[in-house]
Amino acid sequence: MSLQGAAGTEELIFYVNGRKIVEKNANPEQMLLSYLRKRLFSVRLTGTKYGCGGGGCGACTVMISTYEPASKKIRHYSANACLLPICSLYGAAVTTVEGVGSTKTRVHPVQERLAKCHGSQCGFCTPGMVMSIYTLLRNHPEPTSEQMIAALAGNLCRCTGYRPILDACKTFCKESVCCQRKANGKCCLDQEDDLFDKEEKVSTRLFSTDEFQPLDPTQELIFPPELMRMSENQPKRTLFFHGERMTWISPVSLDELLDLKAAHPKAPLVVGNTSVGPEMKFRGVFHPIVIAPARIPDLNVVKRMDDGLTLGAACSLSLVKDILTNAISEYPEEKTKVFCAVLQQLRTLGGEQIRNVASLGGNIISRKSTSDLNPVLAASNCMLNLASRGGKRQIPLSDIFADGVGNNTITPEEILVSVYIPHSRKGEYVSAFRQAPRRENALPITNAGMRVLFEEGTDLIKDLSIFYGGAVSTTVCAKQTCRTLIGRHWNEQMLDEACRLILKEIALPGSPSGEKVDYKKTLVVSFFYRFFLEVLQSLRTMDPCRYPGIPMEYRSVLQDFKTKIPQSIQIYQDIEPSQSPQDPVGRPIMHQSGIKHATGEAVYIDDLPSVDGELFLAVVTSSRAHAKIVSIDTSEALKGPGVFDIITAHDVPATNEFYYSDGPEIIFARNKVICVGQIVCAVVADSDIHAKEAAAKVKIEYEVLEPVILTIEEAIKHNSFFEPKRKLEHGNVDQAFETVDNIIEGEIRIGGQEHFYMETQSVLAVPIGEDKEMDVYVSTQHPAIIQEMVAASLGVPANRIMCHVKRVGGAFGGKLLKAGLLASVAAVAANKTSRAVRLILSRGDDMLITGGRHPFIGKYKVGFMNDGRIRAVDAKYYINGGCTPDDSVLVAEVSLLKMDNAYKIPNLRCWAYACKTNLPSNTAFRGFGFPQSALVTETWITGVADKTGLSPEKIREINMYKENEQTHFKQKLDPQNLIRCWNECMEKSAYYSRKTAVNEFNKQNYWKKKGIAIVPMKFPFGLGTRYLSQAAALVHIYTDGSVLLTHGGIEMGQGIHTKMIQVASRELNIPMSCIHFCETSTTTVPNACASVGSAGTDVNGMAVKDACQTLLKRLQPIINKNPKGTWNDWIKEAFEQSVSLSATGYFRGYNENMDWEKGEGQPFTYFLYGAACSEVEINCLTGDHKNLRTDIVMDIGYSINPAVDIGQIEGAFVQGIGLYTMEELKYSPEGVLYTRGPDQYKIPAVCDIPEQFSVSLLSSSQNPYAIYSSKGIGEAGLFLGSSVFFALRDAVTSVRNERGLKKTFALNSPLTAEQIRASCADDFTEMVIRRSLREVRSTSAETMLLHPCVPLTPVITDLPSSHLL
């Protein structure tokens, strides 16, 4: 069959939310996400969000329902709309978040509970969460907690830390939500009664389940009967969809498929599109024809045979998972070893959305080295049933990797029909292993499949297969090793030889993703060792006398870490009984937009309807780190379809460079580029696709300039810094060093961090058409600077630029100056073209262009006494600022001011340098220098502990601020609440008894170790100068009594508008429902300061209160006259008396100052305190870890909204876990960022949060400086994530102590599995290092870690002469 013979294009028929769609010109290149958002009905369905476009974040999750006429079954499954071609939806029903429920119809219980359990903050991930939970409930109305947690593995949230989302989920689960264990003799549900402090009553309820509507499955949308009829009655025929560039062919029989493949051998078969889709989107691969074989029965067969299973190649991985799960329950154990091993990999392969669409055949045939299935299927002797016009044949799956590159066994005309998976035999053992940067939903670093068959009744190896993935470009087999070992006994000698042979045979080049070769090699042998232990233990069941199994202390390593739904408790001070029931202050009020987040009705920038004539903008960025621009050739780009114009620096009417500090911030590069990712020019076109296609055609010629400075070391070498450098000195450091008992010196490197706000940077600039006015809708936390930058770039007064922000889908410091530059790009384009211009950065561009948290090196020298008292610290901090100053000097300053964390250091000297490099400019990020400098401090605290032999908590206690004291810059502080937090955390976490239990566990377990750590925190609040904390509000009362409130703060998930409405409600003494917040805008509140530094509620709350009090003062005479009247009566009367019903409120800001010359001042207004205790367990063989438990106690004053504040603490804490243990930015030696999406850059997912998670707010804490005695809470919790870092360090220490390794060792951040593994040196790491030393290693390292968290070279000389067993 050829295209010539093809009929014209078909009508694509499917349903969306119960409505029939007939698409006459379906474009095979169109994914469902863009179709829903841009094309559908007259209304765009914008509830489904773009977060990454590559299947990695789950923001675009929808439910797909299909009908199978043979079985008459309807299948509902979740899928990522961003990878789902619309042509694949023929005959399917799509449900989006809008179809689940809405405020106009009925809010669905999933939506309601997610909102009411406080499961949304910025709300951008929420529709995706709703859809994952909803789909699960459609299939399992009373799911188990295991099913629930699995359903969310593919959904990322950057704000909440997942706990409240899981709380909502638990309300649907059948099982009890109790912690199941009685820690301290108590269950989490019993605790509340005991929480009545002597004086204070505390509460543990953030929501009430009584309010929830029941889940009623009968209320759901039914599967469209028309689609059922279509499916049952219409004969299946081949479908053709012809697009502008691509044709989609969906045959219905194997014969047709073989014809098509013969005619178009290069055309890929697309089933789930999870491999082809990302290649086309991100790697520029194009296919003019694709063949979709999913409807062919032969490719969907499920056949049980006497000796195994045959599964069609188009079976989804979820279906394979279900089939294998059933088979395991039905067959005797002996026969199911292969099935179990395959299932093991399927559990963590991708998220559910991926497994639901990705096909078995696709995973096998794409032959990626990262396939989790190929190693285990190959090792298990699985067979492939292939077919082509030339005939059918069956080959061992392992043959497809036989050439080492995996590309010559299957001919282009051949297709995979099905896969045969055999039963295991008596005496046969099969296992599969994987280690990934995150336990779930992450491609593996290395994986393996292994199988051994013994001579009957013996441990003599009859057959052995070992396959690895992730190692080189395809799956590889340790063939020689296996051959050599046949006939050997399964014992330690065999193991030793096997490891050496494997290391020799499996050649591993460095990988672009940057994992160290040595780590992969260590995994390769560690996996085999694990297999060795597993088999040894299994042999025991055969003959316990001959095969005694493995020692008790080795057994725990046979258990993989499992993700469980966490148990959690939140404790906060209850409101006074005397408080009016209407007064919302202090109550856990739901986020004002919670329900709208959950229904998808909350509007973000890219959800705004298109403006007439609107253009889309795509940026063209530099591919060189430091170079002269020789020429820009736009000719090809301008010829592209729909291209309107190209915008360069020459089109900027006025300011292209902004000087806020030492060096310019630049809109468009002019003449030269200073980092990879700098914006050189921009294309505007009639669609985002056309704009992006044209942008790729702009040719820029460069002449490389020297030097190219990328790292902190290179900056130091070239003396490349932003000015001023800062220094603080206190006491007499040099003298103190002469009197101390001990001195340690060290260094820690802390990697940068990507903000990974779920909504990428977005702008819509709309020229009004008169007086040079322009509306700028932008996702920013600082509208005033957007207005200022846009006005300056256009050369118009600020009063012509109206900047509007309704809400922001997460910011964390990343949407300040960078958003201003991007808004200027869009505004310049809008000005030039006189058209509205929309700029929505792709995730990849956002990560490439906008910078993040500063990579940091802290060098320290610490002098202390033998009793643990620290007398002197001399430190130098270097931060990698990138190519422009942004806030780098400020970040360096703050890192100095906050470096003491919770400790009184009598003699202290510290320098901070902001390095100027050729990386994208780094910027503000939650915590602003504190998370790095306090980690340095806590690192030398543990160093002092190691040296003195005292415990880290003792050193912490000894040196902690104790009474009214002064900081190192002479600011007074009262540390009473710091000590209370510490003591309460000690008590609540049962620290000492758990430490004993950890030690006990460690004695009994060799390959698994636990660690526990408790870390205190003092977090100073302040912005350094008064003018930065001024704020204003505007309150209007309308004659119907309703109130419109606005202020200068930005809602980016932190619940500021909710809190401001609470404030206004208390002040005006009216219900919250009477008060509305519309948007933050430069037209209503001018010159507002940025929403940064945890200060939003403090300062805007004061302004709102001021405005409300002004109004109330005006109303007072009327109220006095008619005290029994209602609010509406008084307002009516006020209007009639010509009393103004509109007022502004103002707050002048905090009196803060810092004199850097003198090194003293009052840069902060008050201090927050906290402490966190975390416990972890590590797997010494892989470096993997599990967060077992965290207890946090925080002093945040009197919480205005405990649900919001606890949400901030938890969210920040989990972001801190990301910073300190997982999130790793990787660059090429040329300065190109590799990690440009969720597939390469791992933020914490649901599997990463502690299994037990408790947060308590310190009661009876007063703060005279902030509204209602509260404290600003947005940032502080992030640093508490370091308790996990130090718990990991504790676990590693225990490994090293047991093995007699060197006591002093350094760990860098993030403390990834790779580093943990390298620090737990053993015979395997020794083997790898010995071998590596022998090998001549290529010097051209492919990847550079700019925050080199170089794993420690294990001190192999001090290894004990340990045995492997």
Ligand SMILES: Cc1cc2nc3c(=O)[nH]c(=O)nc-3n(C[C@H](O)[C@H](O)[C@H](O)COP(=O)(O)OP(=O)(O)OC[C@H]3O[C@@H](n4cnc5c(N)ncnc54)[C@H](O)[C@@H]3O)c2cc1C
């Ligand atoms: C976010 C994300 C996370 C992922 N995580 C993991 C992971 O943790 N572990 C892992 O192993 N994989 C992972 N994957 C990869 C995923 O499992 C594979 O992409 C998927 O299995 C491929 O199946 P598909 O149906 O989507 O393939 P498609 O993209 O539709 O096709 C893939 C290729 O296979 C060929 N092909 C498909 N079927 C046949 C056939 N019957 N005969 C001949 N050729 C055929 C096609 O021609 C095409 O070249 C992930 C992917 C994504 C996007």
Ligand code: FES
């Ligand atoms: S946008 Fe589809 S998974 Fe991220």
Ligand code: FES
């Ligand atoms: S609420 Fe989940 S990303 Fe913001």
